[in-house]
Structure formats: structure tokens, C-alpha cells
Amino acid sequence: MESRQIEIVINGQPVKTNVGATVLEAAKSAGIGIPALCYHPDLTVRANCRLCVVEIVGEKGVVPACATKVRDGMKITTESDRVKALRKTNLELIMSQHREECNDCVWLAECKLLKYAADYKAKIDRFPDRKIKFPITKFGPIEFDQTKCIDCRNCVEMCSKQQANFLEVKNRGFETVIEPSKDPKKDCIYCGQCIVHCPAGAIEAVGEFEEIQDLLKDKNKIVVVQFAPSIRASIGETAGMAHGSVVTGQLVAALRRLGFAKVFDVSTAADFTTIEEAEELVQRISQKKVLPMFTSCCPAWVKYVEFYRPDLIQNLTTVKSPQNILGSLIKTYWAEKEKIDPKKIVVISIMPCTAKKYEIDKEEAKILGMKPVDMVLTTRELGRLLKIKKIDLKNLEPEISDDPLGIHTGAAVIYGATGGVMESAIRTAYWRITGSNMTDLVCTSVRGIVGFKSAEVKIGELTLKAAVANGMQNAKLVLDELAKNPAAYDYIEIMACPGGCIGGGGQPLPVDDEIRKKRAAALYRIDCEKEIRVAHENPQVQKIYEEFFKKDQEKIHQVMHTHYGKKSKSRIIDK
Amino acid sequence: MIIEKIKAANLRGRGGAGYPTAAKWEMVMNAPGETKYVICNVSEGEPAVAKDDYILEKYPEVVIEGIRLALEAIKAKSGIIYLRKDYFKKYKSRLKTLIGSLPIEVFEETAGYLGGEETTLLEVIEGKRAEPRFKPPYPPQSGLYLCPTLINNLETFYSVAKIAAGQYKSTRFYTISGDVKKPGVYELAEDRPINKALEETGNLPDFEFFVQAGGGASGQILLQSELDAPLSGAGSIVVYSKKKTDLVGLMKKWTLFFIKENCGKCVPCREGVYRLNEMLLLKSFDVKAALEITAVLKETSFCPFGKGVANSFESLINKLWNQDK
Numbered sequence: 001m002e003s004r005q006i007e008i009v010i011n012g013q014p015v016k017t018n019v020g021a022t023v024l025e026a027a028k029s030a031g032i033g034i035p036a037l038c039y040h041p042d043l044t045v046r047a048n049c050r051l052c053v054v055e056i057v058g059e060k061g062v063v064p065a066c067a068t069k070v071r072d073g074m075k076i077t078t079e080s081d082r083v084k085a086l087r088k089t090n091l092e093l094i095m096s097q098h099r100e101e102c103n104d105c106v107w108l109a110e111c112k113l114l115k116y117a118a119d120y121k122a123k124i125d126r127f128p129d130r131k132i133k134f135p136i137t138k139f140g141p142i143e144f145d146q147t148k149c150i151d152c153r154n155c156v157e158m159c160s161k162q163q164a165n166f167l168e169v170k171n172r173g174f175e176t177v178i179e180p181s182k183d184p185k186k187d188c189i190y191c192g193q194c195i196v197h198c199p200a201g202a203i204e205a206v207g208e209f210e211e212i213q214d215l216l217k218d219k220n221k222i223v224v225v226q227f228a229p230s231i232r233a234s235i236g237e238t239a240g241m242a243h244g245s246v247v248t249g250q251l252v253a254a255l256r257r258l259g260f261a262k263v264f265d266v267s268t269a270a271d272f273t274t275i276e277e278a279e280e281l282v283q284r285i286s287q288k289k290v291l292p293m294f295t296s297c298c299p300a301w302v303k304y305v306e307f308y309r310p311d312l313i314q315n316l317t318t319v320k321s322p323q324n325i326l327g328s329l330i331k332t333y334w335a336e337k338e339k340i341d342p343k344k345i346v347v348i349s350i351m352p353c354t355a356k357k358y359e360i361d362k363e364e365a366k367i368l369g370m371k372p373v374d375m376v377l378t379t380r381e382l383g384r385l386l387k388i389k390k391i392d393l394k395n396l397e398p399e400i401s402d403d404p405l406g407i408h409t410g411a412a413v414i415y416g417a418t419g420g421v422m423e424s425a426i427r428t429a430y431w432r433i434t435g436s437n438m439t440d441l442v443c444t445s446v447r448g449i450v451g452f453k454s455a456e457v458k459i460g461e462l463t464l465k466a467a468v469a470n471g472m473q474n475a476k477l478v479l480d481e482l483a484k485n486p487a488a489y490d491y492i493e494i495m496a497c498p499g500g501c502i503g504g505g506g507q508p509l510p511v512d513d514e515i516r517k518k519r520a521a522a523l524y525r526i527d528c529e530k531e532i533r534v535a536h537e538n539p540q541v542q543k544i545y546e547e548f549f550k551k552d553q554e555k556i557h558q559v560m561h562t563h564y565g566k567k568s569k570s571r572i573i574d575k
Numbered sequence: 576m577i578i579e580k581i582k583a584a585n586l587r588g589r590g591g592a593g594y595p596t597a598a599k600w601e602m603v604m605n606a607p608g609e610t611k612y613v614i615c616n617v618s619e620g621e622p623a624v625a626k627d628d629y630i631l632e633k634y635p636e637v638v639i640e641g642i643r644l645a646l647e648a649i650k651a652k653s654g655i656i657y658l659r660k661d662y663f664k665k666y667k668s669r670l671k672t673l674i675g676s677l678p679i680e681v682f683e684e685t686a687g688y689l690g691g692e693e694t695t696l697l698e699v700i701e702g703k704r705a706e707p708r709f710k711p712p713y714p715p716q717s718g719l720y721l722c723p724t725l726i727n728n729l730e731t732f733y734s735v736a737k738i739a740a741g742q743y744k745s746t747r748f749y750t751i752s753g754d755v756k757k758p759g760v761y762e763l764a765e766d767r768p769i770n771k772a773l774e775e776t777g778n779l780p781d782f783e784f785f786v787q788a789g790g791g792a793s794g795q796i797l798l799q800s801e802l803d804a805p806l807s808g809a810g811s812i813v814v815y816s817k818k819k820t821d822l823v824g825l826m827k828k829w830t831l832f833f834i835k836e837n838c839g840k841c842v843p844c845r846e847g848v849y850r851l852n853e854m855l856l857l858k859s860f861d862v863k864a865a866l867e868i869t870a871v872l873k874e875t876s877f878c879p880f881g882k883g884v885a886n887s888f889e890s891l892i893n894k895l896w897n898q899d900k
Contacts, residue, residue: 046840047709047877048840048842048877049841050841050842050843050871050875050876050877051842053874053875061874062874062875064875082874085867085870086871086874086875089867089868089870089871090842090843090871090875093842093843093846093847093868093871094842094846096846097846126864127850127853128853151839151845169704171839172705172837172838172839173834173835173836173837173844173845173848173849174834174839174845174846174848174849176838176839176845
């Protein structure tokens with residue numbers, strides 16, 4: 001967008017705006033709301049929903065604000081009687097294709113459909129619901145309820161950006177449907193970006209509220225919980241707190257109130273991941289093994305590789321994701337230490353991610369025949385559960401997570417933001433190769449929510465060529481570059497979701513770049529304030545290596561490494 | 576120069592929108608870009624319009640000459656004759672023979688009525704889902720494969736060739752049908768009032784009637800008292816006997832057409848047409864709701880499709896339905 005400013009008038013109020021902005025963007029930046037359902041700043045303008053229509057003085061007819069560029073001196077009316085009447089009718093038409101099931105919706109109080117219906121006095125049952133008999137399908141942990149779909153196609157575009165191309169538009173006219181592809185060459189990667197871009201709550205990951213509540217009452221089970229690095233910077237939003245609020249202590253307190261026996265922090269495992277991954281990188285480079293090495297913390301990315309690019313499986317680090325490392329440690333190290341039968345332990349993860357629900361079910365993730373993690377709740381689902389249990393995060397006194405799997409470094413929390421895994425691994429690889437820590441730990445070149453970043457890092461004699469991509473369309477750029485030049489990079493971090501885990505498919509709604517930036521900044525703030533900021537100096541981690549692993553490579557491999565395999569198309573289940 | 580001649584002849588596009596042809600050609604000619612395209616639109620998807628078929632049957636060489644003139648004038652790389660499926664079958668080999676070595680392709684269109692909307696046409700040729708593009712940019716600036724593209728109706732190219740040959744007499748083709756004695760395609764002066772056109776062709780009824788002018792689905796209803804103006808929109812006049820015509824039946828015929836032909840992209844067309852059809856099928860035609868729906872179709876639909884739906888429904892409701900009830 002050009003930076004030159006022009007002045008326009010919206011509802012009589014002069015507004016300065018950038019040349020190239022749309023009327024909708026100009027109004028939004030001036031604090032003037034225009035209703036819009038198919039508009040999302042992450043997506044192209046498709047102008048399908050026709051709610052954002054406005055009048056422009058001197059022009060016949062109305063125009064969609066999302067698709068109309070500002071012009072110098074333009075005078076816009078956003079709420080005339082005519083505009084309001086048109087919006088009311090279009091809303092009534094939209095609501096008649098959407099089955100309301102408001103108590104079980106990802107949007108809850110944030111629902112734009114209901115807000116607009118109230119604003120424009122639309123009768124939501126003006127016409128009979130026409131999609132009442134439409135199917136509900138399930139693929140992996142994702143459930144798509146077509147009776148709620150308003151055909152805006154945000155999910156289809158997002159799915160295409162995510163390189164899955166799994167959700168498709170079929171048929172025409174009122175018979176148009178969005179549906180999962182039957183093509184054996186296309187599969188869902190479970191990233192959940194369709195969920196966070198659907199304005200109608202038609203897509204959600206399967207939740208396990210009842211099971212969790214029952215388990216917590218079961219006297220024969222020891223139910224422990226572990227939460228991912230990014231949760232502390234986003235769960236506050238579900239309690240009405242500002243974006244980027246850090247609520248680690250309140251989160252721990254809330255989880256204890258729910259009745260979990262222990263509250264562990266996945267960040268501890270992130271420090272293990274860092275150490276193991278840095279070691280593997282050093283080995284691959286020194287022994288001239290397969291490069292570049294890809295990170296594997298992101299299960300949607302791993303699913304993409306296993307389904308779409310099995311030729312790259314050998315490039316994935318064999319180190320497990322932090323969630324599965326901590327789950328494995330709980331069922332081995334901690335069970336041994338506490339003298340508990342690991343079969344009695346139930347591990348619940350709180351994750352920013354819908355693909356994490358899939359990751360725990362993988363056969364190759366098993367530890368001693370057990371799932372490392374038994375259930376995953378997304379940030380959104382935990383928010384719901386806390387509401388149901390009337391636990392208000394805001395008003396809790398902060399508590400600290402349980403030993404021994406609660407202590408972590410600054411390097412661990414930044415796993416939640418794009419570039420974080422890379423930065424943490426570089427800090428430790430630097431130490432591993434040179435024997436001393438980097439003087440400046442902050443690696444600016446891999447930070448920020450820009451989709452694709454690259455850097456050359458001097459580590460002693462070695463120049464490490466690193467790349468970081470977030471959002472699968474940026475991952476595609478890296479893969480395309482590698483196709484041309486296989487030696488372009490040594491180490492590549494890929495997170496399927498825009499912004500990394502802070503923008504994950506399980507995170508609170510709504511989300512956009514501004515919100516992602518605030519969540520990421522919160523994590524970097526934590527890192528900055530931490531006394532220990534390199535994984536290899538985590539005293540708890542050092543202790544576990546000494547006392548539990550005792551340099552037993554087989555044990556290290558069993559607990560902290562995994563393998564991958566080509567995946568065929570998973571089943572689409574009609575519910 | 577041909578564009579000057581077109582301007583002097585005051586030719587307007589014959590597809591229905593009536594945009595000044597010379598201005599469109601100039602836009603494409605002046606648009607920056609090495610590669611430019613010329614497209615002859617023979618989608619003819621509007622019911623009750625059969626003039627393109629007629630012209631292809633009788634004067635295909637004139638049409639090709641019109642396209643050739645366009646290619647030359649705007650320095651286009653190539654031209655495409657975009658033919659609806661049955662016309663493609665019928666005229667393909669004859670057109671190819673006439674085209675000879677000219678850089679003109681013959682394209683088979685299968686997208687139906689909406690496939691004739693100019694931006695949808697571009698998507699169809701590019702092999703994408705048949706749906707309209709947002710305008711601006713307009714095709715003369717950014718059309719086929721984002722190159723400047725001239726899209727004219729077949730009859731427009733016919734008229735251009737006539738202008739170039741000095742034979743243009745400001746005529747256009749009228750398809751006349753319905754409750755008439757001599758249905759058919761007629762070439763008459765473009766400013767001929769509708770009642771005169773009916774009279775001249777021996778089709779003026781001697782009973783009470785109304786007409787649908789400018790397209791058999793999206794054209795507007797005109798009463799007998801409104802026929803002393805020339806035809807606008809697509810080149811068709813359908814005559815309906817006032818006594819014999821069942822208005823609900825007529826509206827059902829329209830909705831069946833529109834429900835089949837709309838693409839499903841925007842709310843007013845996908846949902847609005849569905850609800851109009853539903854009301855008619857359930858015999859619960861609610862005029863207030865219908866007019867609210869036609870208002871969003873007219874004002875907020877993504878492409879001209881919705882305006883066409885509103886055009887016929889609103890004129891029927893206001894001029895005939897509300898009068899009767």
C-alpha cells in the first residue's frame with residue numbers, strides 16, 4: 001500500500017487514510033464499524049456476503065466497502081436507511097442458511113452474525129432454515145457442520161493458502177456446497193486455520209469436555225495437565241483480557257482449580273527439544289548427513305510432509321515435539337520418580353493447535369506402548385471449560401507450575417512464536433560448537449510475523465544458513481527454492497499457522513496480524529525477563545539428563561525421538 | 576480509421592448493456608500492454624433471444640470481418656469466438672473455414688447464461704469456475720490472463736463490419752416471440768418504438784397484452800401504454816396475452832431459469848432467488864418479502880445477474896400483480 005495520505009469524509013467525519021486503502025479499511029482505522037462477514041485481513045477480498053455495502057455521495061447505487069478503494073475527497077455514508085434496509089434483508093437471507101446452535105459455538109459472545117442481526121433488527125427466522133438436512137463430516141480431529149455454513153468461502157481460500165486444497169466449492173447456485181475433497185491426492189493437514197477464519201462457527205475441532213470432567217472425578221487415575229508455551233499469552237483473551245496479556249501464574253492457578261493433580265509446563269520439554277535438535281543439527285552438519293534439517297514441532301507441517309512430500313521425511317528432525325516429549329517424560333521419568341504405575345497417569349495437554357489432537361494418536365509417537373498424551377484441549381476449549389466451571393482467570397492469584405517439569409528458560413517460551421524454535425536451537429548449537437554462549441542472544445533476523453525470513457549465522461568457523469517460514473504458503477516458497485537449490489539452507493523452521501503457534505488453529509477468536517503481533521511480543525517479553533535464556537542451562541533439564549538418561553542413547557531415543565512414514569488419505573466420516 | 580467511423584455511427588454494444596463501442600475500443604487500444612485479446616461473445620444465454628444464431632446462419636463472414644477489424648485496430652495478439660455449446664456444434668467447421676489463416680480461435684462455452692457475463696466469460700476461458708470477477712479493473716484494462724481485452728457481442732462485430740463497408744443503416748436485430756402471429760428474428764431501425772416494431776412485422780396483437788422487452792428472463796415488463804419507446808437491453812420482445820397469462824406461472828418460469836443459472840457466489844443471488852422460488856412453489860407469494868429480496872438483488876448483487884432478476888420481478892409486481900390484487 002502506498003503511504004501517501006488523503007482525506008475522505010465518513011458519515012460527516014473527516015478521516016485521513018492511505019492511498020490504496022479500501023473504504024472498509026479506512027473506516028476501521030477511524031473506529032467506524034462496517035458489518036462484514038466474508039472479509040478477513042488475512043484473505044483476498046471476495047465480496048460475497050454483501051453486508052458491507054455503503055453509499056458514496058454523488059454515486060448511484062451502493063458499493064461494497066471491502067472492495068472499493070478510497071479516492072481523495074470521497075464522501076461516504078455507512079448507515080443510511082437504505083443501506084440498513086439492504087443489510088437487514090441480506091442478513092435474513094444469510095441467517096436462513098445457518099442453523100443456530102449458539103451454546104456450542106467457537107464464537108460464543110464474539111458472534112458477528114448475532115451482533116449484526118441485533119444491530120439491523122433482522123429477523124433471523126424470517127425464512128425457514130434451508131440447510132437443516134445438510135451433512136456433518138469429520139476428518140481427523142476436525143468437524144465440519146454444513147448446516148451452519150454460509151458459503152462465504154473463507155475456509156476454502158485459507159485451505160488453499162495452507163497448501164492442503166482440501167476444502168472445495170462444489171455445485172452451483174443454491175446447491176453450492178463447501179465440502180472436504182474426495183480426491184485421494186488431497187488431505188486435511190489439521191492446522192485448523194479454516195476454523196479461525198470461519199465467521200459462522202461451522203468448523204470446529206472435536207472437543208472432549210465430558211470425558212475430561214469424568215476423568216477428573218476418577219479416583220483410580222492421576223490426571224495431570226501440561227500447557228504449551230503460547231497459551232500463557234492467549235488464554236487471557238477468553239476471559240476478556242487484552243491481547244498479549246501474560247497470565248502464566250493465573251493459568252496454573254486455574255488448572256489447579258479444575259482439579260488436575262499436577263500442572264506441568266510444556267516449555268520444560270521445549271528446552272529438551274532444543275538441546276536434542278541442536279545436537280542433531282550439529283551431527284548432520286559434521287557427519288555430512290541429509291540437509292537441510294526441518295523442524296518437526298508443528299504436527300500440521302509434519303502431516304503435510306508425510307502426505308504431500310514424503311520425499312522430505314528424511315529431512316525432518318527425529319526429535320519429538322515438546323508436547324510428546326513432556327508426555328513421554330511424565331510416563332517414564334516422573335512415574336518412576338513418584339513410583340506411580342504409568343498406566344494410571346492421564347496426561348492432558350492444553351495446546352494452541354488442532355493438529356496436536358492428531359499428533360498424540362500417531363502410532364509412532366507411543367512410549368512403552370502408551371500414548372504420550374491422552375487428550376488435547378485447545379486454548380479455546382480450555383477457555384470454555386473455565387467458563388463452565390465459573391473459574392475467572394482474571395481474579396486468580398498467580399501460582400507456579402509443579403516441579404520437576406515446570407522450570408523452563410526464556411528460549412522455551414519463544415517456541416510459541418514463529419522463529420522461536422530456530423532462535424532457541426541457534427543459541428544452544430552455538431554453545432555446543434564454540435563452547436561459549438552468544439554475546440547477543442537476540443536473533444532479530446528470524447523474529448517477526450513476516451511470512452518468510454532467512455539468516456546466515458556465524459558459529460565459529462561455520463556459517464549456518466537458516467530459514468524460517470510461517471503459514472504454509474510461505475513454506476511452499478521455501479520448498480520451491482529448495483527445488484531449485486537444494487543447498488540453499490542448512491536448517492529450516494516451519495510452522496503451518498500464520499505467526500506460528502500464537503496464531504494456531506486452536507487459539508481464541510478473532511485473530512489477525514495485530515493480535516498475532518501482540519501475542520508474540522508477550523512471549524518475547526517473557527524471554528527477555530528470564531534469567532536463564534538458553535536451554536542447555538536449564539538446571540532441571542541438566543538434572544534429568546544426569547539422573548534419568550545417564551547418557552543412555554537408547555533411552556534418549558525412546559523418550560525423545562520418533563520416526564515418520566508416508567501417510568495415505570485419511571477417512572472422511574459422515575456423522 | 577475504423578474507430579472514428581464507429582464513433583460517427585454512434586454504435587452501442589448489442590449485448591444488452593449498450594456501452595458506446597468506440598469508447599470501449601479506444602480503451603483497449605490505449606491500455607498499456609504488449610498482448611491484447613479480442614473476444615466475440617456468442618453466449619446468447621438469455622431466453623427468447625435468438626439473433627446471434629440468426630446472424631451466424633446468414634452472415635458469418637461479416638462477423639469475422641468485424642473481428643478482423645478489431646484485431647487490426649487494437650493490435651491484438653489473437654481473437655476468440657466464444658460460442659455456446661449448441662452453436663459451437665452447429666457453426667464450428669463453417670467458422671473455421673471462414674477464419675482461414677486469421678489468428679482467431681473458436682471456443683466452446685458450457686457455462687450457460689452467466690457464462691455470457693463478460694468477466695465470467697474470462698474465467699471460463701481461463702479454465703476456472705464460472706463466476707464473475709470484481710470490477711474494476713474492467714476487461715479493457717485487465718481481461719483475459721490480465722491482458723487488455725476487447726469483448727463485444729457478435730452483433731456488435733457484425734455492425735462494425737457494416738460500418739466499415741459503408742452499409743450500416745443503424746439497425747439492430749429483434750427476436751419477437753410469444754403470443755404473436757409471426758415469431759422470428761427481424762432487422763429493424765434501432766430507434767424504432769416497440770409498438771411500431773410489432774406493427775411492421777405483423778405482430779401487433781388485437782387483444783389486451785403486455786410485453787417483456789430486453790430479454791426473456793431479465794427483461795422488463797412493459798404495458799401496452801409504454802410501447803412508444805425504442806427497445807433497450809437485449810434484442811428481444813416477448814408478447815403475452817393479458818387474459819391468458821398466469822402471472823405466478825410466468826414468475827415460476829423465471830425463477831426456474833435463474834435458480835439454475837446463478838453461480839452461487841453472492842448472497843442476494845444464491846439465497847434471494849432461492850427464496851423467490853420457494854415462495855412461488857409454496858403458493859405463499861409475499862409481495863413485501865419479494866420486493867425486499869429484489870431490492871438486494873438490484874442493489875447489492877455482485878454482478879449484473881441480480882439486477883436482471885430484479886428487473887423482471889419488480890416490473891411485473893409493480894405493473895401487473897399489485898394492479899390485479
